[in-house]
Amino acid sequence: MVEMEEVAPKVFKIVEPKYKNNVYYIDDTKKIQIDASVDLDKPVDVLVLTHCHVDHILKAAAIKRKNPNCTIAASEEAAVHIKNMDEVTLVKEAGEDVERFRVDLVLDNGAKLFTGEYKLAVLKVPGHTSGDIALYDPAKQILFSGDCWLGGDSTGRWDLPTGNLRELKxxxxxxxxxxxxxxCTGHSY
Ligand SMILES: [Zn+2]
Structure with missing residues (x-):
């Protein structure tokens, strides 16, 4: 049983133990899960992947199998690396056997995802990888920052494939x- 912490109304945070990856679940009219290190065994209408790294995509195929109508959404760059399961995903380095899946919906800068009271706008935030995205609701002032910004002066790494310090800054x-x-950061360190 994974522990869920309600960080905002209807927004739950789950910490995956192995990679210390934060997964978020918005339990509103539409069920939106952000990042996929954990299969929560809950209904998912939209699964948003903030980027293509192994710890964020691990259970995407399993979630899709349980929720055949679920839309997996990510940036165009992430979609390509996920399709190829190439070195940018870090799957080999991690020694994980990640089941293949495909991205159903490409999210561009400014794309919107609505569920109940939440109106999330997609922001492209390259630098950690070339295809990172963040989600922001200006009315609720909630930000899902992925591995781009981890709070304070803490940022994601820029030394991995397609990382770029200037872009990240x-x-x-x-x-x-x-x-x-x-x-709502991708990790809590
Ligand atoms: Zn990452």
Missing amino acids: KSVDILKALKVKVL
Whole structure:
């Protein structure tokens, strides 16, 4: 039984034990899961992958199998690396046997995802990988920052395939400029 912490109304945070990856589950009219290190065994209408790293995509295929109508959404760049399961995903390095799946919906900058009271806008935030995205609701002031910005001065790594420090700094500045009451990061370190 995984522990779920309600970090905002209807928004639950789950910490995956192996990679210390934070998964979020928005339990509103539509069920939106953000990142897939954990299969929560719950209904999922939309699974958003913030980027293609192994610890964020691990259980996507299992979630899709249990929820055949679930839409898996990610950036165009992430979709390509996921399709190829190439070195950018870090699957081999991690020694994980990640089941293949495909991204159903490509999210561009400015795309919107609505569920109940939440209106999430997609922000492209390259630098950790070339295809990172964040989700932001300006009315609720909630930000799902993935591995781009981990809070304070903490950022994701930029030394992995397609990482870029200059891009990352630009992306982190964009996120830091937002009004945020609830910051939902990809990891808590
Ligand atoms: Zn990552």
